[in-house]
Structure formats: structure tokens, C-alpha cells
Amino acid sequence: MAKTEFPALWRLTQPPRIGAMRPKSIDLQPYDRKTAWKDALGAVEGQRRAGEAADQFERVSAAYRALIGSIAQALVHELAALLSEVVDAYDRRKRDAAVLDFDDLLRQARILVCEHPEIRDWLAGRYPYLLVDEFQDTDPLQAEIVFCIAAATRPRRWQETQLRPGALFLVGDPKQAIYRFRGADIEAYALAKSVIAKAANGCLLAVTANFRSRAEVIEHVNLVFQDVLAKPGQPGFVALTATVNPPPLPFPAAAKLTVDVPRDARAEEQREAEAAAVAGLCTRLIGALTMTEANGTERRLRAGDIALLAPTHTDLWRYERALEAQGITVASQAGNALFRRQELQDLLALIRTLADPLDTLAFGSLMRGPLVGLTDEELLDITASLQPDADARRRFQLRTSADEVAHPLARDVLVKLRGLHRLVAELTPMQLLAYAIERLNLRVVMAARHGQRNARALANLDAIVELARPYGVAGLRAFALDLQRGWERKRRHPEGRVDVSGDSVEIVTMHSAKGLEWPVVITVNSSTRFKPQDQFVYRQSDDTIHWIVGGIEPPELAAARAEEEFREARQRERLWYVATTRARDLLVIPELPGASSRSWSRVMDLGQKRLSELRTDSLPSPVASPSHSDTNQQTEAVFAAEAERIEAASAPIIWDRPSERDPDRSADTIDSFVVDITTDGQRIIGAGALRGNVLHKLMEELLNGELRPVQDQVTQRASELLGQLQTLVDEYAEAGRPAPVDMAATALRTLSLPELTPFVSRLVPEVPLWAASPPRFLAGRADAVVMEGDRIALVVDWKSDVNPDVMAQNAHAGQLRDYLVVTGAERGAVVYMSSGHVSWIEPRSG
Secondary structure, three states: OOOOOHHHHHHHOOOOOOOOEOOOOOOEOOOOOHHHHHHHHOHHHHHHHHHHHHHHHHHHHHHHHHHHHHHHHHHHHHHHHHHHHHHHHHHHHHHHHOOOOHHHHHHHHHHHHHOOHHHHHHHHHHOOOEEEOOHHHOOHHHHHHHHHHHEOOOOOOHHHOOEOOOOEEEOOOHHHOOEHHHOEOHHHHHHHHHHHHHOOOOOOOOOOEEOOOOHHHHHHHHHHHHHHOOOOOOOOOOOOEEOOOOOOOOOOOEEEEEOOOOOOOOHHHHHHHHHHHHHHHHHHHOOOOEEEOOOOOEEEOOHHHEEEEEOOOOOOHHHHHHHHHOOOEEEEOOOOEHHHOHHHHHHHHHHHHHHOOOOHHHHHHHHHOOOOOOOHHHHHHHHHOOOOOOOOOOOOOOOOOHHHOOOHHHHHHHHHHHHHHOOOOOOOHHHHHHHHHHHOOHHHHHHHHHHHHOHHHHHHHHHHHHHOHHHOOOOHHHHHHHHHHHHHOOOOEOOOOOOOOOOEEEEEEHHHHOOOOEEEEEEOOOOOEOOOOOOEEEEOOOOEEEEOEOOEOOHHHHHHHHHHHHHHHHHHHHHHHHHHOOEEEEEEEEEOOOOOOOEHHHOOOOOHHHOEEOOOOOOOOOOOOOOOOOOOOOOHHHHHHHHHHHHHHOOOOEEEOHHHHOHHHOOOOOOOOOOOOOOOOOOEOOHHHHHHHHHHHHHHHHHOOOOOOOHHHHHHHHHHHHHHOHHHEOHHHHHOOOOHHHHHHHHHHHHOOOOOOOOHHHEEEEEEEEEEEOOEEEEEEEEEEEEEOOEEEEEEEEEOOOOOOHHHHHHHHHHHHHHHHHHOOOEEEEEEOOOOEEEEEOOOOO
């Protein structure tokens, strides 16, 4: 079987169906022919033969499962070999794009620190004392880096580290270790704890004081978790001690909320009933329950004092809807449906329009959609008023001249869109989209459309902008394509995080609640069942992968699944600990009598039987909280006075960018340290500027070795560059389009100029330069420099001018002298490439 290829192995997992197999599985059903044996041979003999048959069947079944298990393991090995090609391709893609993923950052940091003694020693000297908070969230790789820096000498294994005296201080609560999905489990914490305990000067301190919750909440947490967290697989339990003693509430601070729902109700029905009950409770508490602040002042409970903590995102929209039906504003993490939201569809039309000016469907959707809001009649009237194209058809699209559009809103939007399209070649998709949102006032449009419930839509705008971040290399078209696919497939993706306010009930996952606190915490959505285990099971203890094939669980796989389930079950218990310790004044745990045994409410006994039902009868009638929105006191005079003070306190900044005055550089992207996206983009004006841009790029690639100094290759590259600049040229540049063969000859001839021969091999192209002499700041880029050690000895400036007049030559010399001042170079050379003349420039005297 070791030499059998994947297709043949896969066919072995598809045996012919027989009656003894389980439905939708190739596993065998339990033996059930005992009655037939008794009917045929009588009770006594039939019982004996039935037992023998059952034993034989069980041996066959065990051998069959072992066989399928062996096939599954062979499939895993074959699949791993095949997938290694995918991993290699992924690594190549990262290298080509010059990017690292999160795992790369950790691995490379470990290699840098732990495998290079000189770097480890420098870091140990630079940071002699390390304090790591939340250490229970640290994975083994991160722990190795920390212990390596804190070690007296480099250890063979980090678990054997001999720490420098006083070098390492760790703070962590293993009861809150809930990030197994990223490798942070309590094993790493336990190992680190043992290393410190064994150290000659090691010290372990148990922190038991709780500065958050009132005593009743702490007592319930201690009672519920003292046995649970002392079980095997858990870190042990140390009882908490309350340190705050606010005035008592009119009801117990730890209570239950029984949800009246039939025992056979489906999970969705239980969520609906729970959402209605919780929303009703929030309505009764807000404005009625008196809270005491740490300074002793009293106030009524606000919506922002309440958090609903859920173990998963499943169907949390039901709780949003129930709260909003009661008139309660929600700040929610609930959404996982960004690609179903109207905001994404709106921005998708905008992005497709900017990516492809011929995409008339996207352009029409944008103009007709809620972002612009033109009617069908208005669009038809605009189109009818246009001049016909060459095929006698009228098309209203991004390339339509704004002068032909009389409709004021359509003309204004068209002008802005055309300006944005000119920036496509200069800005990353993320920069462009963020600017487009501001340029088109989309936040104002969204706010007006959604009224008082606009926070979610505005947060989703930011989430969509963030989606564009990875496309800085791939570009806008790739982003538009991926966004389109995600929308068509309704891809699951978290919605934007709504900023928390005192007027909104928060809906938060238990994972995200870690480290936070609220006066009132209500756990919700615990009727959700656990996610079933995947077909592939990873066993952490021996770093192996197992595959469930055909629904059969061979012994090895059963052991792996049991180990994984054991670890997951322990983490679910710790997650409940995190959730219940977030409450400051009131902890409410709903009771769901009909919840499934595989649901979150059955992870452990949360003590509802010992809790009293929460009764709000004694609360007074709710009192509306005073509005947080104060009257705007800023008058025009106040604004002008503030503006004057700001201006007086702000030092002026005057930028001098010599390269911007150089037409040969009009296609350069904006300097990364001075980004100004308020313009409508740089254009190449005239054929001379187009020729200069291409010549500059050819010289750069010839000097850095990207391009070989061969006439045909340089000509081909010049032709490619002309094509890439097509979207930036004006009609004059297009009409006088320079010849690639001429530009190639000019670049090669420049390299062979006798005056430059001593320097060509040492020329470094495209060196950024900047200088500060407040209030003046200079930012530019030298075409090429000659380095001598750590200093710049010569600055070279390429010029494509065919016959520059005296004024132009003086301007060129002045620009180069600015660069000589910045660099401290002894001299510079203005190289007129077309004529082959080199003008040597000396620094300004004095």
C-alpha cells in the first residue's frame, strides 16, 4: 500500500454497497441476526451459534476498520505530498510579493533571536528585564523567543532555560487560556511555570484578589468552577476574593432567567424565545436599576452598561432584532455577513467602475443605486442627450465627457469619478477606496439613509476599506474580481466593529470579551451546538493528522478524536469562566430546559438550580437617561478664534520638491512620506514628457541590472513602458508618441558617454533625498549617485531635453545644487541624454 497512488487508494474507500453498511457510510452496522439463529436452531443452540457469529462478525468488522484506517493514513501521506506543492507555490508567491504572513513573522523572529547568538546577546543587553502580560495566550514559539532572550546562555531547548536573575516576570491566568485555535494552550503555560519554579531564584505568586466583581458574583463563580477547573486537563483552581463592596441590589447579583420554551423546540426557536426574554429584561433594567460608581455616586443603568456574551456568532442577528424592536440601540460583533450587506454591493459597483471604465453595468448600478440615486427616467434622458458613438449608439459611461451631461448631480458625480479613475495607477486600492469614500461623501449618504441606526453601515465601510489592504501589489482589478466573487458566493466575513457608546447594548462573543467588563452581563445563545469535528483531526500530543474516510473511525482515529475532544471540552469550560467573570454588578445566566446535550448550555453545570429567578418587580419605573448630546455652543466667532489659535500654534511647513518641477518625472508615484491624494492625479503632458519618463525608467533598470544593455531588449522594454503609461498621457503625448528604438539607442548611448565611463559601474539609481531646515523641507529623488563609503560623492541628473534654452539649463543646475546641499556631494552632473552633453555642477559657494 505504501507505493499505491492517491487515485487507487481513493477507489479502495468506495466499496460496493451491502446491506450490512450504515446509511450514508461505509461502516458496518452492529450485528443483529441473533433472533434469526434462535428461530432456526432453537433457543439454546441458536443462542450459542448467534454468539459465535457475533464474535466472528466483530473480528471481521475490526479488521475492516483497521484496513480502512490504514488506507486513510496512506491517503493522508499522499495528500500531504501533493499539498506540499501548494505550500511551495504559496511560499514562492510570498517571496515574489516580498511579504510575510503572521506565521512567517514568528518563525523568522525565532530564527533571528534563537539561532544567532550575537543578536540574542544584543537583545538581552538591550532588554535586561522582560515583563509579559496575559502569558496564558502565548504559544510555544512565542514562549521560546521570550525565554531565549531572558536566558543566561542560549539553551538547547527553551524548556531547559537557565534564566538570568530577575530577567523574566510573567503574568497570566491559565483559567483564561481560550486560544487553542492559534496554538496557545495551557501546556505552554505549564511548561513556562515549571521552568521558573525550578530556577534558583524563581518565585510563584497566586493572585486571588478580584477588583471587578461584587462578592455575590465571585461566590457563584467560585462555587461553580472550583471542581471543574481542578479536573485533569485543567490548570487547577484558586478561589477569588472580592475587594469591592458596593450597596446591595434589589435582587441577587447572580441570577437566572428561565426561558419558557418547549423541550423539543429547535435551536432557532430557543434563540427566538431567549432573545425576546433577554430584550424584555434589558428594557426593564435600563433606566430603572440604580448603579453605584466606584466614587460612590449613583446613577440609573444605561444601555451601554449591558453586555450579551455569546459563545458563537450563530444567529446573533435574532438578539439584535429583538433589542431593536424594544427601541434599544445595539453595538454588535454579531454580523458575519458583510458580503450580504447593501454597503458592500454599493461599494462593489463603485470599485468595478473605477477598475474598468467600460463596465457600463457597474456604472449604471452606481448611478441608479442608493449612493447616487438617479431614477431610470433621468438616466434615459442623460443618455438620449449624448452624442452618438462611432457605431451610432449613445452610451453613458465613465469615459463620457462631463460637458455633454446637463444633469447637475450626474455631471458632478461623473467629474469626481473620472478624477478618481486617474488615480488608479498611483494609489493602492486601499488608499483609492478610502479617498473615494470621502470624495463622494459616502459617509454622509450612509448616515442619512440609515438614520439613528447608521453606526453599523459606517463601520462596514471601514471593514470594506480594510479588505483592500492586501491588494497593494495585485491592484484594483484583482480586488474588484475577488470582491465580486465573494458577493456572488455570499462569503462569510465579519462585519465592521461598531464603536461602543453608553447608549448601546453590546453583543460580544465570549472570546472577544476577554479583558473587558460590564456592570451587567447576560450570557446568550447557549442553545447553539458545538461545531462537529472535521474529517481531518490533528492530534497535538504526537503532531499527527488523521482522516475520517467513509464515516469509519478506526482505533488510531478514535484515539485522536478523543484527545482532541478532551482538549476542546476543557477549553469550553474555561471559556465559560471568562464569560462569567466579566460581570461587575449583575450576572444573569439563562436557563434553557430543552437545550441539546451537545450545546454550549450543557458544557458544564453553571449552577442555575442554585440561582434564584431574576425578579424585577421591585424596580421603579424606568427613567430616561439624560441625553449625552450637548447643545453645540460653537458659533462662527468661536470657530474663527479657535482656528486662529491653532494656526498661531502650528509651525508652518513649506515643502520644496524639485522632482515635481521635472516633466521627465510626471509619472512618478507620489513620495511615500508625503502623500497628497487631494489632487486628481498626475498627467503626462506632451510627447517630450512621455519620452523623458520612459528614458528615466530605462536608465534605472539598466543601472540596477534588471535590463541588459542589448538594443533589442531595451527597445522591447521601452515599448512595454509606453503601454503601461497609456492611461496617463494626454492627446498631445499620444499624437507625438516617441519611437521605442530611438529611446533605446539614447539610453545605451548615454551609458557609453566618455565623461561617465569612470562612474557607470558605481552608479546607484533612484536614491530618495530629503532635508529639514524648518520651516522649509526638501523631498526629492536623485536619478543616480556615486557612493564612496557611506557618503555620496557625485549626483547625476538625467535630462531628456533635445535643445534646452539658457533658462531651462539654469533651472536644471539649480535643482541639482539643491541636491548637492542635501547630500554634501562634491559635485554633480546634468546629463543631456539627447545631445550627449554633460554639464558639471559645483556646490554653491558659501
